Amino acid sequence: MKYYSLNQHSPKVNFKEATIKGQAPDKGLYFPEKIPGLPESWMDDIEHKSNETIAFDVIKPYVGNDIPDDQLLRIVEETIHFPIPLVKINDRIFSLELFHGPTLAFKDIGARFMSRCLGYFAKERSEKITVLVATSGDTGGAVANGFYEVDGVDVVILYPSGKVSSVQEKQLTSLGKNIHALEVNGSFDDCQRMVKQAFADETLTQKRLLTSANSINVARWLPQQFYYFFAYKQWIRKDTPPVFCVPSGNFGNICAGMLAHVSGLPAAHFIAACNANDVVPRFLRNGEYQVKPAVPTLSNAMDVGDPSNFVRMLELFDHHFIRLKEKLSGYTITDAETKTTIKRVKQNTGYLLDPHGAVAYLSLERYLEQQPHQKGIFLETAHPVKFYDVVEPVTGEKIAIPPSIESILQRPKQSTVIASDYSLLKEYLLQH
């Protein structure tokens, strides 16, 4: 498989190069040259396939021969080594729980897959690869955990001091070894700016092989297709395909679902569930794409004003607005609605949503009101305990802390505090 840059000014590359580079030299996102189609017979037989087989068959055409089959199968097995259940909430709404991985959010899947691919490619090189990433919370933990002890790969994570939750901070600062946390006295935007400056600084990139681990990297984006297929495998009513509702920020997750659909996954419709950062729902309503600075909300992993992956979605539909609108709807959910949804769903069904899942639940409910014959699945992207400070006051009940988190909270934090000044980051990278 070859990948081209969506900015059209860089040469095509294979999976290995796209993974190592992250972004094309012309700053475009990589996109697969051909979208593989899964045969209908494969789909009809999905209930009888193991998750490992499904994941392998889905990803194999994208990887091509860059990783041998036995190694790829091992990578896939390690990536999805935890349950991904489809849970019935009521007759029409089901939750796809993506939070049973080590850092309790769906980003574990993409991060684990990418880290293992990069680890494989690093073995073939003499040079160490440095993964540089800025995080507002969830990405850092998933990347730290995914890359921990991967040979040949060093990870440097920048996070804004005092602006991530205590669980999130421990997840990215307590591992040590090849994981380095830089605690920046500044905002997430400062961290992001410093990272971008590093990638653009040739005096640095000539000395250090840098790559990014956010969802623009194809090795993080593509494996997110897996669990849409796992959901369909567990879907009982195969004669009525599900509506998929995805809490969206940078739009990597929903875009992977729509890619799976183009490959043959049955789906009635997709819904982009957003908080106040709703550039895409507004675009779907009035055809105008207007980015805004991000505003903080309770579902903070979706506080993105200018979603990087939306260009991939447009490419998937040949920039055909009408065709895109036939498959995709968008909803905007306020913080007040997020809280009342958490409370109401807990009271009526006993199910506890996290703030991101609540945005998706309410969006799906609104869509289904207009579509009386359909049923749907929302993606529950994080465990509610990660956002206990929001959830507990709403329900009035304490959430039990899972043992894995309990032990992380006991571990000492290891971070290097730096000012939000690029020259300090550069100095750090050149010395380590």
Ligand SMILES: *Cc1c(COP(=O)(O)O)cnc(C)c1O
């Ligand atoms: C990152 C994240 C999202 C948003 O996913 P995108 O792929 O950026 O759209 C939603 N929910 C949670 C819990 C997240 O961590």
